[in-house]
Amino acid sequence: MAKNLVIVESPAKAKTIEKFLGKDYKVASSFGHIADLPAKELGVDVEKDFEPKYIVSSDKKDLVKKLKKMAADSDMVWLASDEDREGEAIAWHLAEQLDLKKENTKRIVFNAITKSAVQHAIDNPRTIDYDLVNAQQARRVLDRIVGYEISPILWRKVKGGASAGRVQSVAVRLIVEREDEIQNFDSENFFRVDADFATESGQLVKAKLPSNLKSLKDAQNFLDLNKGATFHVDDLTKKPAKKSPAPPFTTSTLQQEASRKLFFNVSRTMQLAQRLYEAGLITYMRTDSVNLSKEAKSGAREEVVKAYGDDYHKERNYKGKSKGAQEAHEAIRPTNFAMHSAGADRDQIRLYELIWKRAIASQMSDAQLERTNVSIAANTHDKKFTASGEIVKFDGFLKVYLESTDDEDLEQQGLLPALKVNQALVNRKITATERFTRPPYRYTEASLVKQLEELGIGRPSTYAPTITTIQNRKYIEKGQSEGVEREYVQLSLAKDKVSQKKLTEKTGSDKNKLIPTDVGRVVNNFLVEHFGSILDYNFTAKVEESFDNIAEGKEEWTDMMDHFYKSFHPKVKDVAENAEREVGERVLGTHPESGKPVSVRLGRFGAMAQIGTVEDEDKPEFASLLPTQNLNTITLEEALELFKLPRTLGEYNGYPVEVNQGRYGPYIKFNEKTFVSLEKDDDPMSITFERAAELIQAKEKADAPIYVYEDQPVTKGVGRFGPYIKWAGMFISVNKKYDFDNLSNQDIETLIKDKIQKEKDKLIVDWEEEGIRIEKARWGRHNVIKGKTKVELSKDIDPLSITLEKAKELIEKKSPKKKATRKKSTAKKKTTTKKGASKK
Structure with missing residues (x-):
């Protein structure tokens, strides 16, 4: 065994580092954290200074055992996890779980995986920084408490499966509030005036009127003033300027x-x-x-x-x-x-x-520039056009790189021809184009990160997981719309004649912009109403400052937690007992025939419209909203249209064809057992029979057998985990080494035979008449399986010698155990805890 064991988090990192160290060093990977709070309980003793209960998960136990043996066989252990707080916590967990001794354990960090950086770290080891560890503990424990105490309230008061997170919920709030700004924005029109002038030699000068005109009438009047006018350069200034590079990346x-x-x-x-x-x-x-x-x-x-x-x-x-x-x-x-x-x-x-x-x-x-500003006057009015240009005298850093901008209206300044004061210019064309004031832009992932950083919310390691989490939870989605057509007016003055034409443009594109879902909006509204302090931007930023203070040794993490919990927990209890259920209900109006109220709200399977109330003699009617609709913007007319579903479109091969809206979106139903999802551009309210028939035919073609093996058909499809073929009830994944679109008969047979052999290899014992079997599982374990019930065998049971009676006993114990666990889930549990980070 090597004299030195170096432990890093990543196997790829281990592979790179091992190339730099000699034969006396062995590099191993911890594959991230080896210990964490338990998944199915709070795991924090709030009565004992918020002592965390760290456990090694079942999938890491063999790894920890292996690392412990390697450490015991080594003269020195080097903990080389990343140099941030999370990396420090990983190093601490390794020291604790592997029972490492202080005298033969060293902590090293490097910000680059190069030979010189690694060697410098080896030459300059340090001990574990417990201030950094405690800063990470504080973040982990506070976030666990917030999520663990608020989420059950959301399940009861909003929607099952909903959850809250300190940073994630604030990110959702930002997006919801921006969407509210957009929906409440009243756009106003104005007219922007642009002009094309030319010098005597025909060189073009593009100019504009600095101030916009308020109305079509103002635009018409201004263009009339320019009929027959002469133009000249009224003023011209040239100024040196410079542009500096942006700092390197964070x-x-x-x-x-x-x-x-x-x-x-x-x-x-x-x-x-x-x-x-x-x-x-x-x-x-x-x-x-x-x-x-x-x-x-x-x-x-x-x-x-x-x-x-x-x-x-x-x-x-x-x-x-x-x-x-x-x-x-x-x-x-x-x-x-x-x-x-x-x-x-x-x-x-x-x-x-x-x-x-x-x-x-x-x-x-720096890039050295010369900026030219030109003022152009007319002899018929006192408004002046302006033109500006920029020339690069020395490109400097621009030779390599120019930073991008989020400003979609930024115009690049071009070159201007040589001009002088009082020089005459010829009017080629003047246009007055109708424009519209714009609402704030929806956040992109990049601009949301920028906003979180500016507010002091989160830190470098949190941005990506935060944005991923709120999308995975279906609180936020990326827009798909390319925008809608909008008409606008343009007036043009050319050869002393004013013409007018109507043009169209795309507006309101939300492609890849972050938009709140109905669930996200309702959850956010509930949290803002009842836990406003947690979702307060200043509070969240102050928490981050506290983490920084803990990392610098200026604050005790348990004091910070105690101060937070004293005000947080009573609020949780009050909301749990007294808050009303929140479903985001909006009353849209009354039904024109029955006079019953028409409303929309969040239901068990998503947003829905409702006619009537539960107090009525007749049961209320319900209809799911379409994917393109949401609770906040749907109108009464649109809601009433939903109750016209299902629509019968006609007959196909002797069977009726219906279009309807369901839990997973709009679909076509055919012959009582065939369901075809509509594509995103198909509207269930207007889809024709011809289009429905196209979708049915495409479905039949996709479901048609591509081969017959041992008298059973083989079909193919693409599912959640990628492309597959289906045969004899088995789903068989098709990996990248095969051309999925052009599978040969030989490919199909090979895939099926490999799958059959794989299933045989897994099978240890099969009591076919009892429907019970024993199969190999991961990490060298085995499972007893009956139907959907699966029991993992402990390591002290030999799967080859287990009796049928013992197998039945294990299966029978499974269900009662589940029920008991559910009953105890809200009870306070006694846990064995390890002390928090302390200076050894």
Whole structure:
């Protein structure tokens, strides 16, 4: 066994590091956290200073046993998890669970996986930083308490399965409030005036009127004033200007820029950055610092001078604006500036190049510009047109990189021809175009990250999981609409004649923008009403500041938790006892024939419309809302249309064809057992029989057997876990080595035979007449199975020697145990806890 054991979180990281260390070092992976709070209980003793109960999950027990043996056989154990708070907590859990001794345990950190960085860490070990551990404990425990105490209230008062989270719920609130702003926004029209002028030599000068005109009449009158007018350059100024590069990337700015430039979502960006880091190509990707080390600045200078020359280099030091930024850390940068391109696949290469360009540009000279502003006057009125242009005298950092912007209206300034004061200009055309004031933009993933950072909510490691969580919980979804057509008016003056035409444009696109769902909106409204302090932006930011103080040793984490819990828990009890059920109900009006109230609300299976109330003599009527409708905007007329479903469209092959709306969206029903989902552009209220027949035929074609094996048909499809074929009741996954669209008969037979053999290999014992069998499970375990009941055998039971009676006994015990567990779920449990982090 090697004298030194190095433990990291990731097997990919382990593989890279092992290349740098000699034969005296063995590198192993913990595969992330080895211990955490239990999944099915609070796991925090609030009566004993919020003592957490950390356990090793069943899937990590064999790994921990293996690591413990490796540690016992080594002279020195090096804990090399990441340098952030979570990494420090992982190192602490390893020390605790592996029973490591202080004298032969060292903690090392490095912000890049390079030979020099790893060797420097080995030469400069430290001990576990318990302040960082406690900051992570505070976050984990506070978030567990918030989620564990509020979520059951949501199940009873809003919707089963709903849940709350300290940061996630605030993110949802931001999106809901932005959507409210958009829906309450009253757009106003105005007219923007643009003009094309030309010099005597025919060179074009594009100009505009600085102030907009309020109405069509004002626009008409202004264009009339320009009939027969002469124009000249009234004023001209030239000023030198400069543009400076943006600082190197932090986690937040990388996520934003990768979204704008590469169209990656936040999670994708972090996955790719993680792989680049583990391959030793970039520094640590979870950071809020914009600092560069001396080594980095030296490497950047060498590469800039080599590639572009001395004039292009300028050493810069940046200071971050992020609250709680750890300036001792570095920004995200390449580990080797001489490597302009790197990565294992196309997306990694693109992200690496973005990081390289941003980092190298941050150490380059300013771009030197000359800005020209021109004022153009007419002899028939006193309003003046303006034109501006920009020329680059020295490109500096622009040779490599220019930061993107969220401002969709930003116009790039072009070049202007040589002009002088009093120079005559010819009017080619003046247009007055109707424009409309815009509501605030919906958040994208990138702009939501920016807003969370500006409010001081969350930290680099939380942005991606927060956005993923609120989408997985169906509180937020990405818009699909490309927008709707809108008419606008344009007036044009050319050759002293004014013409008018109507044009159309797309507006209101929400493609890939974050939009609250009905569930998200109702949950948010309940939380804001009853737990406003938890969802308060200032409170959430102050909690993050407390975590920072704990990390710096300025505050005790248990004191912070005690202060929070004293006001939080009584509020939870009060809401649980006294709050009314929240279903987001809106009364739209009354039914024109029955006079009964028509309302919409959140039901068990989603948003629905209702005619009547439970107090009526007759039962209320219900109809599910369409996927394109929501509780907040649906009208009475639209709701009444829903009750016209199901619609009978005609007959197909002698069977009636109906369209209806169901739990999973609109569908076509045919021959009592065939159901075909409508596609997203199909409207169930207007779909024709011809279109329905097309969908039925496509379904029949897709369901038709592609092969017959041993007298049983083989069909194929795409499900939740990817492409598959179905044969004899078995679903068989088709992996990437096969061409799914062009499976050969040989491919199909191979897939089926492999599946049959795999099932045989799993089977240990089969009491076919009793419907009981024993199969291999994961991690060397075995399961006794009967129908849907599955019991995992403990390691002390030999699956080959178990009797049928014993198997039956285990199956029979399973159901009562489940019921007992449910009864006890709300009772206070006695737990064995490990002490929190303490300085040893």
